[in-house]
Amino acid sequence: MTAKTVLIVDDEASIREMIAVALEMADYRVLEADNAQAAHAMVVDDQPDLLLLDWMMPGTSGIELARRLKRDTATAELPIILLTAKSEEDNKIQGLEAGADDYITKPFSPRELVARLKAVLRRATPTGVEETVEIDGLRLDPVSHRVSANGEALDVGPTEYRLLQFFMTHQERAYTRSQLLDQVWGGNVYVEERTVDVHIRRLRKALGDDHQHLIQTVRGTGYRFSTKE
Amino acid sequence: MTAKTVLIVDDEASIREMIAVALEMADYRVLEADNAQAAHAMVVDDQPDLLLLDWMMPGTSGIELARRLKRDTATAELPIILLTAKSEEDNKIQGLEAGADDYITKPFSPRELVARLKAVLRRATPTGVEETVEIDGLRLDPVSHRVSANGEALDVGPTEYRLLQFFMTHQERAYTRSQLLDQVWGGNVYVEERTVDVHIRRLRKALGDDHQHLIQTVRGTGYRFSTKE
DNA sequence: CGCTAATGTGACGATTTCGTGACACCCGGC
């Protein structure tokens, strides 16, 4: 799973720091901004997956930023969690009406924060379209998460599964190891290129004699999935 | 799926309006009533699928209406979500005892409302549609709320029951822990993902050696219910 | 036919994921 990015917007550096530490321990990427203008720019540029927004800030208030983001279709889907002090509880109505997805009152435990953040992300992330692919008797079904050859189930590991899925939906084209690492492993991972070879090997083995010819090595370049010779 | 009908009961027109807009955007049919008497009539006449009920209303209170509806077998199955102000939190117990299926404190975001409404509708036993499921000698009877294997009764807790019911009505599909939390626990809970594992474990144990193979773990993803393999 | 670079392959330790038992907590019933 690729790490989600969270943008923390608060004018107090100490609070940002505390939250950042908690989130980083929970494996989130963290961005910070100390005012609404900077935050808005970062939302546009860095496209975080979630916004942690302080209610009270000098200049443009948090709620104003929330309202603005929700009005713009490009950013309307961005989940927002508002942070407020206990005494400001009355403002909750405005906050949620402005489009916030959740609302946390200070003080809060890091753990609570992470939990609610997870919940919001879970609700916000739409499940992609999944179609089963079948090629030459080889079938991959994303719904049941199974791979079968001529009806017989094959045992493939998670990485081999993703690799095969990528190949089956991108046939007839050669990919370099680097491209495969990007597409299958997901962008920013540091892994040896030769690791791809090993997983290709494992996938071929799993496919068995009947189908391993589908994965062809393109010498000097990388690999290709193809039914043709 | 035919659109579900939701009856909103609140004496403040502005609140009804806000909710109505949110629900219509989410593809629900919406009915409105501003007092308990009218609401009762509409429940009988229009048979909505769910009731959104304000706690505080002039005349017959929301809770009184809820109690009344739950007493009548004709309307007892109707899911009810209570709306209350934060300060009335203490009354939560009474609300749930009166038969409400969920409980939302104002203010709330439209998104939250829709999420919990979905969850309630999902969990709610849609009157009449409940059929007993039997798979591979394993039988789940929603009417008596019992599970049996080859005629022998099994002892499963409430959560395990819902989990099993969900699985039996959604075979051959791999679900992530997140999805299971959404579907079985309801989208608004903040629970660790690993908790799913524990309940899977409890369910497997309850199913016994004969049937625990039906619940399969999909490494790196989650779980699946299937007779195959 | 040798040589070299690229790829195949088996093994291995490190890491991740999952299963499992224990435990603390909540809440309703007694």
Next chain:
DNA sequence: GCCGGGTGTCACGAAATCGTCACATTAGCG
């Protein structure tokens, strides 16, 4: 208050998976 079932969380170990290496094999070239 005490008890007991139900629930969520944790810690630990087992198992699967991953990334890397060393070495074998192969393809392409002169």
